[in-house]
Amino acid sequence: MAALAVVAAAGLIVDDRVVLGAPVWFKPFKFAVSFAAYGLTLAWMLSRRPVPGRLGAGAAHVVVVSGLIEMAVITGQAVRGRRSHFNIETPLDQGLFVAMGLTIVALWTATLVIAVLLFRARLGDRATTWAIRLGVLIALAGLLLGGLMLMPTPEQQADGLRTAVGAHSVGVPDGGPAMPVTGWNTTGGDLRIPHFVGMHALQALPLFLYGIEALAGRFARLRDARVRLRLVLVAAGFLTGLLALVTWQALRGQALIHPDPATLTALAALATATGLTTYAALRRRPAPAAHDLPAASPTTTPSLATESPA
Numbered sequence: 001m002a003a004l005a006v007v008a009a010a011g012l013i014v015d016d017r018v019v020l021g022a023p024v025w026f027k028p029f030k031f032a033v034s035f036a037a038y039g040l041t042l043a044w045m046l047s048r049r050p051v052p053g054r055l056g057a058g059a060a061h062v063v064v065v066s067g068l069i070e071m072a073v074i075t076g077q078a079v080r081g082r083r084s085h086f087n088i089e090t091p092l093d094q095g096l097f098v099a100m101g102l103t104i105v106a107l108w109t110a111t112l113v114i115a116v117l118l119f120r121a122r123l124g125d126r127a128t129t130w131a132i133r134l135g136v137l138i139a140l141a142g143l144l145l146g147g148l149m150l151m152p153t154p155e156q157q158a159d160g161l162r163t164a165v166g167a168h169s170v171g172v173p174d175g176g177p178a179m180p181v182t183g184w185n186t187t188g189g190d191l192r193i194p195h196f197v198g199m200h201a202l203q204a205l206p207l208f209l210y211g212i213e214a215l216a217g218r219f220a221r222l223r224d225a226r227v228r229l230r231l232v233l234v235a236a237g238f239l240t241g242l243l244a245l246v247t248w249q250a251l252r253g254q255a256l257i258h259p260d261p262a263t264l265t266a267l268a269a270l271a272t273a274t275g276l277t278t279y280a281a282l283r284r285r286p287a288p289a290a291h292d293l294p295a296a297s298p299t300t301t302p303s304l305a306t307e308s309p310a
Helices: 002-014 026-047 054-080 091-119 126-150 154-158 192-199 201-215 225-251 261-282
Strands: none
Touching (some): 002 026, 002 054, 026 054, 026 091, 091 126, 126 201, 126 225, 192 225, 201 225, 225 261
8 A cells, every 4th residue: 555655646746637626646645545554553453462363364354455456446447537436437437336335344344343352352551452442443433434425416316326326525516626635625515524534543542642651751640541541531532522523514515614603613512521521631639648648667768758649
């Protein structure tokens, strides 16, 4: 996938063809990068298990094969100058799109098997274990939300589903004005956004924990294992709420960068809840009463004997 990303990047430079308003090599590039990150993350998570097994290896191989088939179709359609997703214009296009759908089902099922295995194993301390477990669960939800894109639009139904079935955009046609880099629609809803947010929780939660541990040398409170666990749970709650919010926004045909008052209110509520729970997670425990302190040993200095462990 990393090698394919380089090839697709070169295609973006030398090939000026456009499909639905986007460079023809843009989708292969994005998907190659995404699959590379997905594969690396799952491989790292599986390596955390103390006792590797055949089931985990088999599920990993299914992910690899599914990704290869998916990218073969996407890249092949780019070479042909055709859209890969939702395209049923010809028997070949329809067959390739159906093949992609089957590979995604296989990938999701294999990821579910990996999630079950991760829930049955201790993957490190409690914060690390739950960062991995919850990241996989949210990623499974994000993958599943991709199925919303398969719903025919009113225009496609009126057309008799002759050329396409499903779309990224809600309320506007695919291929309109888009955000740079991501390509997300700027005039209507875009179901790729919740798909992206959910899938990349797989990386976000472990990276968040890594950031906490990197700061632990400067902030003593973060050296407490219970605090790190609570912060991971808060981050997982935030990502789950954000996933629900951007899904709701997209389904209402609303662009990410043009939120209405209802969306802004929900976002403010989510931010407030996250801030309050973060404060609660970081709040210093009260110092123990004097009778709870351990008795000083004969060799202990008075200052250390009376120092609060808090």
